[in-house]
Structure formats: structure tokens, C-alpha cells
Amino acid sequence: MAWRYALTIEPVASDDARTDFGDTFSVIDPVAPALSVGELSTQRGDGVFESIGVIDGHAQEVSAHLDRLARSAQLCDLPVPHEGQWRQAIAAAAAACDPGESVIKLILSRGVEHGPAPTAWVTVASATDFADARTRGIRVVTLDRGFDSAAAARAPWLLLGAKTLSYAVNMAAIREAKRRGADDALFVSSDGVVLEAPTASVILRIDGVFVTPAPTGLILHGTTQLSAFQWLASRGFDTEYRDVAAAELQRADAAWLVSSVRLAAPITAIDAMPLTNDVELTAALNAYLLSPRD
């Protein structure tokens, strides 16, 4: 992975009538100092983000990512992002991408402590090569996320449906999974409900139906999961959003973690339980996810 490009943004009000926001952008050196130590993103993980996959300069699922960025900002009491401004920033970033796969990150921070306004920036990096994960698959272990499945409804300040910068627990869960000899984690609520992975959504095939946990505020609504369900439906497969009990994992014959950059990674084992790697279906799904889409 290498940093390719970065752009800082002065966020404008969501109802700003301009159509060109070029004078609110500053292209910066992505490896040079750019943020002050007073940044609340750094001090408090206080901000929201999105990671967008880019294929040969085409940013994928931009609308779904911007919708989620707006939802995250609302949950965090941050100003509503101006869709046109962020679209223009994404276009500038996509134009700076090399051929092949890249990742654009959008970051909206609460800004400098006691500062006047939120800060925002967009970065471009070349993507890690995930060919192995996409074909040979990944092993996952289930890890307790600590909270129960009713937590989001009764305690919105837990920000469970927001993609915040406070990802220390997500990163610790991946380290724990690796310590256990796996590649990734699958979070389960304390009352045994399947949630999501630290940086991905889960799709399970149970009795021939592709199932994913309903995004009811407890988990993020995965943009790649949305795309995968559209593709599966278009191919005549049954898809379903519903609560999935951890005990039901035993009934899955195949499963995937899906995310914007790694795309669809077939799960070959959950804890000690092996799963089928449906090589053909996964290859077709990843071919679709690698095609230019919005």
C-alpha cells in the first residue's frame, strides 16, 4: 500500500447553492504533516469516515457511501455533509488513482479542539492485494462485541450505527483473531446475535437463502453487502435481512465477509467449523464487484 494523493476540504453548509467547490479543496502531500495535534479525530477518535473502493479510476458505490457518511454524521451531531462538495472531492481523488485497485478514504472530523469548525479530508492509496482472500478464502473466529442486541435502541449515544473513527476495538478484535490463528473476526452480541466483522459485513447461505443481519442500528449497513444482494437477486437467488442467532451459524453451508476494498472473501471456517468455499459463485460475485458501478 502506498499513499498517492490527499485533499483537505473546508466543509460547506449542506444547503450551499454552489456547484463548484474547487476553492474549498487543497491538494496536499499525503505523507507530509497536514493535521495539527489539536485534531479531535486524533485526540478522541471523534469523527466519521468511509472507505471507497476504486477500480481503474472509477469510485464504486459513491451514493451508498455518501448516504452512510450523512447518517454517521447525524448520529454524531456533526454537520450534514454537502453531497455535491463530497462528490466533487471524490471525483478529484478518483482522477488521481493509478490503474488497478485503490482506496479513497473520506474523513469528517469534529475539527481542532475549541476550533471554529469541523475539518475534512480525502485520501487515496493503492489497495492491498486481496487476491488470496478472494479466492482461497479466510478463517474467522466469533468474538463477543460486549453489548446485547437491544443496546442500540435504548442507548443511541453508543453510536452503534455510525462509522466513527473510534475503531480501536475493531482493530483489537482483528489482532485477537490473528492470535487465534484466524484471519478475521465475526462479532456476536452478548446475547448471541450475529452482528458484523470489524471492517466488513457478513453474508451467510442457509438452506439456499443468502442471509445478512438486518441493519437496525446495531451494525453498519454495508455498501458492498447491498451491492452483493442486488447481484444475487438479479441472478435469481433468494436474499433475506433478518436476525441471525449465533447458533444458526452451524446451519450455514457457505458464508462471506464483504467490504469495499477486500470485496467478497469466502469464509472457509467459523471457529472450528469448516465451510464450503463456493469458488465459482465467489468469482462471479467478485467479477461483478470489480465492474464499474455506482
Added chain:
Amino acid sequence: MAWRYALTIEPVASDDARTDFGDTFSVIDPVAPALSVGELSTQRGDGVFESIGVIDGHAQEVSAHLDRLARSAQLCDLPVPHEGQWRQAIAAAAAACDPGESVIKLILSRGVEHGPAPTAWVTVASATDFADARTRGIRVVTLDRGFDSAAAARAPWLLLGAKTLSYAVNMAAIREAKRRGADDALFVSSDGVVLEAPTASVILRIDGVFVTPAPTGLILHGTTQLSAFQWLASRGFDTEYRDVAAAELQRADAAWLVSSVRLAAPITAIDAMPLTNDVELTAALNAYLLSPRD
């Protein structure tokens, strides 16, 4: 609040035999760009921190803060901080403080993504004036922290005993408390055990005994709470670490939130329940907390 000073640190191995680490420090402009957009502190809230109170250039409770920084680093699989290096950095920061009250922050980040090493820095800012909170007190509301009291023991990847940079939920809880007309929040576990405030420890006076939740990994061990208990014990008061059920809050006749910069803030109400503001005791406690100590 104003930024006064900042110092970046190249962390050395914890067993480095040097006694002078001056050449690992770089004094920087605290409001100028200093961190790259690739910083994992910013992207993932992935790092640990401490906030140290400074009185007339004297940094308080340095050993307790460095102990906790080391514990946090260990829980997050970060390299053990070199105590001597951090002490020297704190001394340099303290020397840059104005008379009166300041705050030194220590930050140890996992570093730049895919970068070679952790990054670290120390900042100095003048402290907010908390005279009102210390004398007239604060109103708090209890908020559910989402997890149960057994979560830390069974799921160490939740990092509950580590002071990480992932504080978005802590900040959201304070905003929620303010929306409810209070000044601060008091977290309670989903199974009704009193925990801590988003940026402070709680001390309750119940039947004449000063009680605080035992720091068993579920909460941070408050450095100011430690100092307050030492002072209370030296004055002949009974102190006790134990589990406190939320229902027991009704039995408290006085309570405080204690933290390194605001110091002891008497709680005048928990939810709808008024509490005594023991003005004399609080003044004596804050006088002690404002005296030079380590």
C-alpha cells in the same frame, strides 16, 4: 483554552539504557500541521493517551499516569513506553507551562498506517477554568454503557481498561447529558453496575464511607481518585473499593466526579435525585489536589 507547546517523540525501546532522550524530541508549533493523514490515531482512534494536570509548572501524579499509559499500551499491543523518555518529555512540557493551571497530554499512537513505528507526542494547553464546577458542582445523568459488568473479563479485546483514543462514545455521552440539561454523564453497565464518567471517576459517600467502583478492568483506574482516596484516608475517613449497584446511588448523600484537570466536582444531582454539596470538604480536597504532588 489555548495551545501552548507541543513536542513529538520518537519512542525508544523500553530497555534503552540512555538517560538523556533530548535527541528523540522535536519541539513543534502546536497549531501548525504536524501529523500526516495516514496517522492511525486519526483514522482508527488507534492509540492511547493520558491527560496530566499541571499547577504552576508542576505536573501532577506523573507516576500514576505513566503506570496507566504503560497498562493501556500493553492492553493495545503497543510497545511498552520507556518511562525515562516520557518523564523527560513531561518535564520539558511542564517547563513550557504558564503560571496557573495547564494540561499536558501524552499520546502514543500506533503510527502511520503501514509505517515503520508508533508515533508519539506531548501537548501543553492552558486549562479551562473549572472554578464553578469545583464549587457550585455539576448535575449528572446516568447513561447505559451498553455492556454488562462481566464483559471485560470475558472479552479483553473490548479494551475496557485501556485509555484509548477511541473516545467517540464518551464524547457522545457528554452531549447526551447536556441535551438532558445536565453537565456530565455517569455510565452504568447494562446489568446495573456503576462504572465511571466519560472522562472522570466517581466517588460516592454512602453511610459515611467514601466508595468508588473497583478498577477490575471494566473501568480506568482514576489517578485523581487514587489521590483523593489517599487524602481522605490521611484525614481519617473510611474509603472502600467495591462494586456499586445503580440502585445504591439513592443511598449516597454526597458524590464527586474526579479527574486530572477539572479535579473534584461535587455532584449536586444524579438524574432527578438531589445530593448534598459538601462545600467545606470539597474545598479542602481541591486545595490538596491543587498542591504539588507526584
